[in-house]
Amino acid sequence: MKMGKLINEEGLRVDGRRVDELRPIKIEVGILKNADGSAYIEMGKNKIVVAVYGPKEVHPKHMSLPDKCLLRCRYHMSPFSTDVRKNPAPSRREIEISKVVKEALESALILYDYPRTAIEIYMEVLQSDGGSRCAAITAASVALSDAGINMRDLVVACAVGKADGMIILDPNDIEDKEGEADMPLAIMPNLNQLTLLQIEGKFTKEEFEKAFNLALEGCRKIHHIQKKALMLKYFGKVEE
Amino acid sequence: MKMGKLINEEGLRVDGRRVDELRPIKIEVGILKNADGSAYIEMGKNKIVVAVYGPKEVHPKHMSLPDKCLLRCRYHMSPFSTDVRKNPAPSRREIEISKVVKEALESALILYDYPRTAIEIYMEVLQSDGGSRCAAITAASVALSDAGINMRDLVVACAVGKADGMIILDPNDIEDKEGEADMPLAIMPNLNQLTLLQIEGKFTKEEFEKAFNLALEGCRKIHHIQKKALMLKYFGKVEE
Amino acid sequence: MKMGKLINEEGLRVDGRRVDELRPIKIEVGILKNADGSAYIEMGKNKIVVAVYGPKEVHPKHMSLPDKCLLRCRYHMSPFSTDVRKNPAPSRREIEISKVVKEALESALILYDYPRTAIEIYMEVLQSDGGSRCAAITAASVALSDAGINMRDLVVACAVGKADGMIILDPNDIEDKEGEADMPLAIMPNLNQLTLLQIEGKFTKEEFEKAFNLALEGCRKIHHIQKKALMLKYFGKVEE
Amino acid sequence: MHSKRSFIVEDLRKAQLANLLTQGKRLDGRSLLDYRDLKIETNLISKAEGSAKVSLGNTQAIAGVKVEIDEPFPDTPDQGILIVNAEILPLASPYAEPGPPDEEAIELARVVDRGIRASDMINLKNLCLIEGKKVYTIFVDVSILNVDGNLFDATSYAVVSSLLTTKIPKYEVKDGEIKQVDEKISLSFDTIPISVTLGKIGNTLIVDPDQEEEALMDARLTLAVDSDDNIVAGQKGGAGSFSYDEVIRATEIARLKGKEIRSKIKEVLGIG
């Protein structure tokens, strides 16, 4: 992490945003024919497709759970999604993200409603940018809704970072690589519960609290976009 | 593919053959004790052993088919079979050939006669030359006969190629590598049906038809050798 | 194997031992809470932990044996156990040793007493020195006792080698690498039966017999230490 | 998406299809030699040097091109490297599973690769920077996003479209060293190979089978045709067989449909 000029004298970031500003976000619902639920998200340069299959039979059978649904989750990056071509085999990073994303979504799912079945969530990152795991979570919870799965709340995610000593919302790729710290988190916005938190890099006590609140604020804004996308799909229009 | 001198002024090829001539072929039946059926073929420098096991129980059980036989096929090259030592792990090329060879043979098998069982065909290329997949198919259908498996017809295979602009029958290794095109195919000679076709390299309309007919002619000649080999094994002599 | 100066003019070895002398040995019993039986051995620089689980249910079920216990054995070296860091994935050497060690111990186990179950033996080499497979066997048979598994006898192992043309007992790492020959073996000392034997390097008829007897003598000494360690664990004191 | 159906239902459906085919019709209303709707979007992955998303009916494939500078293979020191790869993503179908590619995915990738390579669409000698030392490696990775039959053609069109719109970084060679120049260049093309896949059901040949037709059909034949009407690649698939006449007829259909689809792709991509 080198101290580059990530924020200029006017307080603007490399892509022209203010420190507390999100990148443009676009969410589409139901874009894949075969999946039981699906969503597509663009968040900055992130372009991610999510499919949900289930509740469905469990293969192999002995992995099925007698009292609840088995949740499976795969976060995967396309070979052409990154600056340097990515080997298509899952990396350790992708395996870890698959796990934390699964746990972030599981908090919102009522898995006891679907015993002995499985729900599979597939997230394919077609193009990656900073915050791809957050965008994937945000889209996945929309895809779960689209599949008609019972949920306590949507899950929405957003990262905060630190660049040139300042707390910034929703870091992009360059800020992620050259900044000093990164903290993705996910919440259930109506229940006010945190379901994902990862931290990498130094935060003082004050910085942490500031960053945490900024991320919550970001999540609430994205939640609004999630709801609009679902309304558009199911009711054909969005009342503002 | 470079335009070498693959055919000389007298119309003869690097190994002295005419353009429509096959390499020497030798087939032996029943050469392995453990297998239910087996065959050995030499076709030019190709030396291939084929074993057939089955119909037998399916492992793992859940892969068995309720109404027909499961056909499995493995085409594999020995590490010492090639000019440069081959890694013993199956390559993508071997996996693809295993699939098309299986489908070439499956056309002739009456798999509904053996429900809930498996037939396994193992082809081991001890020494490779041009046209090894064709030689493997030719030998495998003899080994299937040797195993007493019900078949509609034998399957016999042969390749055609293009070298120095001419259509040639049964290309060898050098012609395969330095020639302009290659087309292996397999047929059921009594039923006049094509069960394998692969094409790589440019064929004009006229070239294609010429090549196709030349390959069919080659197959018919090899079919004669198949029958002789089986006669020799089962009746001890061959009536010409 | 180069002919170094492994034995000096006074007949002493690089670590000061006489040719028929063992390295210091320490065995502790029951050192892991989770395992059904466990042992720790130090033999020269070897430091090895062994855990035994079982008799327990077999996974996957279809591998269970109707009339006897399934024995599984894993010999594994920690990445930091060797001079150059070892890749944590099991090497071919570790797989072979796992097999011969399993067979060395199996001779002493009454597997027909535990049909349809499994016993698992895990040997982790924290630090390796010459003779690590022998130390592992010696510790594993103690751990099997600690787990209360029915045995005909303890199994005890020791290696002999050849250095500067002399037969030496219990070679260390340097003697193993620079010596001329190595012969690890395991016995059941009360039954006078050999359960492991591996030989690598030239032994004349006379050398072989001398080496074999020296190894048996070494095993008997180590057997005494095995018994003391078990006594200490179960009766709190050792009567000499 | 069809769930797995019983044998009886399957047989009834097959009879219905066979009946339709005698009238020259198919289950979705197409006639025998009709392709489904073909849609192509390009340049949607800005991190890739080229990209294309292709929809053939409900089959969707996305291809991305990445370029690296590597050493050439020892036996072709004066040629660049082209590697085409295909993956059927687990999100594409309820039957696709995560894991290493199975024989079906490997065949798909190899057949598409062969169709491009054997046509000499890309002159690999143009991709050599310093003989024996530095060449362009062009990776084309295709991901199947939704499976509804005829993956071969959809994948092939995605590869062709992404290559046709690729811009690679330019390098200057000076004193045996390469230096990237602030300029992007297109690849040059002599021909555009088009893959045409036929299905055989009973004794009828159809093109562009959808997933339901694939489940009912006896055999498959994929042929790639170049801009000069040459057959440049082919692959038969499936447990059934073809009569010799059917093969010849298939080559004629492939030339016909190949020309049609080539025009369509050129039109969409705005190529001469």
Add this chain to the structure above:
Amino acid sequence: MHSKRSFIVEDLRKAQLANLLTQGKRLDGRSLLDYRDLKIETNLISKAEGSAKVSLGNTQAIAGVKVEIDEPFPDTPDQGILIVNAEILPLASPYAEPGPPDEEAIELARVVDRGIRASDMINLKNLCLIEGKKVYTIFVDVSILNVDGNLFDATSYAVVSSLLTTKIPKYEVKDGEIKQVDEKISLSFDTIPISVTLGKIGNTLIVDPDQEEEALMDARLTLAVDSDDNIVAGQKGGAGSFSYDEVIRATEIARLKGKEIRSKIKEVLGIG
């Protein structure tokens, strides 16, 4: 070691635990913010450049440090390389299986690695010998010997303790070549990051959950704190969630317990 228990027994145990927690007590008698006994032994693997065996209650981990000289990564030519790896040995638990690391072992290794790396405990620039050519690669491999909960903290303490006691071979650089000198040097440290893991059961936060508590708890939060009380790494785990207040409270607990454990480790290792 607890065998797998029926749902009914599990529910009874959970009720008992919940009841205890309201009184500020835990099943093994600890209070909510008590760690189990921490024991550290160092330098027990003489073939390693550093080593430490850590017991946290019945959880046991052993870490070994190996050093190699390698080329640096192309994007960090002036930095050494630090690789932290963790494996749950099959001898550590009746539920651990031989084989490649599963997602749990991968998460463990990556979180511990992040805690060390993000704290800048080790200045990687000090590990560069010749820029772009020769750097130290420090491998820290941790093996779990016995599983009884809170592998994250036990593993992290083993890594920190082994690094703090590591002595690496010294090299001199002369005329662009490196030469090993007959001397060993310690690594230099600016800070000591301490991992603190909290469990949430109902609405109660505890630290250092043992295996039984892990089975009953709703969610996990691991935070790493440096010598200056900064949070340097974090990872939430488990299917449950935290209220925002709980997160803030967790950071306070982490600072408190981090300081305590840092003192303890420094005392055991005899560091200033």
Add this chain to the structure above:
Amino acid sequence: MHSKRSFIVEDLRKAQLANLLTQGKRLDGRSLLDYRDLKIETNLISKAEGSAKVSLGNTQAIAGVKVEIDEPFPDTPDQGILIVNAEILPLASPYAEPGPPDEEAIELARVVDRGIRASDMINLKNLCLIEGKKVYTIFVDVSILNVDGNLFDATSYAVVSSLLTTKIPKYEVKDGEIKQVDEKISLSFDTIPISVTLGKIGNTLIVDPDQEEEALMDARLTLAVDSDDNIVAGQKGGAGSFSYDEVIRATEIARLKGKEIRSKIKEVLGIG
């Protein structure tokens, strides 16, 4: 090939065999220390630098030798490299499965390799072209074509026979470069190691067990003997054990049979 038999049949067969053994006879009529018929064909793979197909009764193995020029291992800069590999092909037995080698195949390959290597049959220093830079790598790959017991000996004879008939390309070293010469040279040999495998059934030792005997026997002992009657390698296998006297007796049998088989191989290959 015997199908899997019930326990009762198995016990009856074992009793029958035990009874025969007391009379010094075996199920196939051999006496205790008789080998089955040994046949060797060489030079049947012209693409390999050496090859041999060995039949020991119905056990068949084929070995091929391939030669490459590589860098030596860093710790043996003045030595060539010899790599012996063995694979039990799935066509060799109804119980063999495709896939990576299992522990049995790995043991087979390593034991045969050890028998060759420890005998110093091939002087690896003769295979060095330029110290530290260029050496011959000799790959010997063995494929088992038909399994009928005693794979160890059949594989070993195939390796030895293929090496004895190998001709490798000759290189000249000039100005620190190597250049292939239009000449082939044989490897040079000081000794011929012979593998002798014994089985123990009850208290009887037999040599060259076939598959049925292997299924019924208690333990296996493979010993390799060089031309000077030294034991150069050994491996005990199986769940049973040997008395100390039996081990000594086994070494005597190995010397005896080793001499016999060495003569036979030399005769077939036409070696002095």
